[in-house]
Amino acid sequence: MDALLTPQALAALLDATDVRLLDATHLLGDPGGEQSRRLFDDGHIPGARFMDLDHLVDPDTSLPMMMPSPERFAAAMAALGVGTDDRIVVYDQSPLHSAARGWWMLRSFGASEVAILDGGLAAWRAAGLPIEQGAAPDGEPGHFVPRPPAAHRRTLPQMQANLTIGAEQVVDARSPARFAGAEAEPRAGVVPGHIPGSQNLHYARLFDADGRWKRGPALAAAFADAGVDFERPVIATCGSGITAAVLAFGAHLLGHPMTVYDGSWAEWGSHPDTPKAKD
Known part of the structure; x- marks a missing residue:
């Protein structure tokens, strides 16, 4: 199938x-x-x-x-x-x-x-x-x-460790404004911004105007334009783990694995000890 x-x-x-x-x-x-x-x-x-x-x-x-x-x-x-x-x-x-x-x-x-x-x-x-x-x-x-589901998921300690070792790329599926910290987060107690060193690929860019998935070169271009290098491991994140899975499925269509940071920005942005970057 x-x-x-x-x-x-x-x-x-x-x-x-x-x-x-x-x-x-x-x-x-x-x-x-x-x-x-x-x-x-x-x-x-x-x-x-x-x-x-x-x-x-x-x-x-x-x-x-x-x-x-x-x-x-x-x-x-x-x-x-x-x-x-x-x-x-x-x-x-x-x-x-x-x-x-x-x-x-x-x-x-x-x-x-x-x-x-x-x-x-x-x-x-x-x-x-x-x-x-x-x-x-x-x-x-x-x-x-x-x-x-350990192979498909990343935890907060793993994400914090990755800040130091940089073994995995992090790509954020939220809108550019939320990624930049230019608008308030919808959840109380969550600081605007993004994980330092992460890239932004709004999940909506993976779809055509009729709501169907882009395929082939058009889909690959969306990831490439966001700076995603599939020669290296990639972690997807978003607000709460929903649209991060959109990026993971898009990568799957291109034949590439992608893990998901389950807590996403709801966890990272509300944690007192995590650094938050803004553009």
Whole structure:
């Protein structure tokens, strides 16, 4: 299964018994994900389940969107009927392109066959394909066997150590204004700015005007223009780990690995002992 599917390619897979569809819509300013779930109930691809990113988090930290434990994630996926060996297609209805976060979490915890619907639900609708409404019915539980996501994730101590050794590049998916520290952060107690030495690649630059992913040379140019050198390891960061996963998926389309700093600026910008740079 390709990592990026057209609506027509996905439609051809809907009858396959090992294909699972997940709506991973996440919106800013939507505490608890209530608006995201209403969007799902108002219209979703037939057979899809709602991947509730707002609750797939670590409940023992005040930081937003931190990765849950493998056991918590596995239980949530099993409840959605998703197994580790299934072919999983993730899509969204969000300007944040939050399906990439769902893709990254699934891959981090051990699923190998995970794809994203190019253009999300908007592209599916534009293709004239069917829509279901209402909550998804309960189904058979899945068998999801998780693995620890250490290889895909960076922690605050690792990021602090990288400041000294400089072994990994850091690329920030936030807007240029937020990266420069020119506008206030949306979360209380978070200082504006960016990690010293990091580069800025706004996640929106990876998409065409119709919301579909850039491909090939156009996608590679977006990374190159931001100064990203794929000959060296790269860490993606953002505000809370959502759009950093967009950069990671873009790199994946180009055949390159990219890790994600899970705490992102919500953690770095609120920590009293981390240096903050401004342009």
